[in-house]
Amino acid sequence: MVDLSVDLKGIRFANPVAMASGNAGYGFEYQAVSGFSNRDVGAVFLKGTTLEPKLGNKPERVMESPCGLLNSIGLQNPGAHAVIADYLPKLDLSQTQFIINVSGSSVEEYAEVVRLFDQTDLPAIEVNISCPNVKKGGAAFGNDPEMAARVVEACRASTTKPLIVKLSPNQTDIAEGARRVIDAGADILSAINTMMGMQIDIDSATPTLGNNQGGLSGPAIKPIALLKVHQVYQVAKQYDVPIIGLGGIASAEDAIEFILAGASMVAIGTAIAKDPLLVKKVSKGVERYMKRHGYRSVNEMTGRLTLNTDTVLCG
Ligand SMILES: Cc1cc2nc3c(=O)[nH]c(=O)nc-3n(C[C@H](O)[C@H](O)[C@H](O)COP(=O)(O)O)c2cc1C
Secondary structure, eight states: OOBOOEEETTEEESSSEEEOTTSSTTSSGGGGSTTOOGGGSSEEEEEEEOSSOBOOOOSOOEEEETTEEEEOOOOOBOOHHHIIIIIGGGSOTTTSEEEEEEOOSSHHHHHHHHHHHHTSSOSOEEEETTSBOGGGTTOBGGGSHHHHHHHHHHHHTTOSSOEEEEOOTTSSOHHHHHHHHHHTTOSEEEEOOOEEEEOEETTTTEESSTTSEEEEESGGGHHHHHHHHHHHHHHHGGGTOOEEEESSOOSHHHHHHHHHHTOSEEEEOHHHHHOTTHHHHHHHHHHHHHHHHTOSBHHHHTTOOOOOSSOOSOO
């Protein structure tokens, strides 16, 4: 018998494959798609939400690049109060675990949004620390372990719900970043968010994105994400902190790689746009792999990667 369910810090997920924040709206948009059910999804991470409504960045906001997507949405969202009053009531919380994703432009804003969602029935709160700190000239909180720790400390003080902290791959040492946010109170980590990139229209000699730069996602970042998850795992396992792995997952084989590298659960973002039923297919594929390899639980697979020995540090 194969058990696909995972338990992360007391939250039970029916299967280990989730929909990533920013790619699943507020949990009800995909319900119109034939064959889609939130019951087939391990968890839905809702869109990044700020205190006040945000219109987002000027266009273009999304551009394709080989094997990836560049986006600079600018956190368009209706604001925490509207999400709580108008959006959450549309969700059937018995279908899956819906998790809010919190963004902010100051430590105080993060803490306030977390406090508001602490009052809701959602099981956990994910904090996106890759947002720009307006008081520090727009440098992303998540790229500076000190600033990241301050955000997480403030969020920790604002909720008793499990706190998931989403790590930025754009920081110099993601393992050190992980250690700092765990010390500051993170219960679960998710890794990774998008990698900053740019694309240029050579006729106009201007960036294709209205915001000049944006986050790269999709298969292009998968090898980077796998390495980062594995580096984070080396730290997180010492604290018994589980990892939700993501970045470029588009198949069951991709998901299994992340689990072997140290993830207890995975999430899919960009690839859902092409196939909204992908999460279901990936979880079925993970189940088949577990049967073939004699794994009874996802937990048994986590971190089962055996590294080669006698290696050198450079590529
Ligand atoms: C269009 C778009 C919007 C996103 N919005 C958010 C967001 O609001 N909050 C967040 O933490 N991550 C956001 N992300 C990042 C994804 O959740 C995910 O970490 C990243 O895209 C890597 O996974 P993927 O390659 O499977 O897409 C967004 C990604 C995309 C493509």
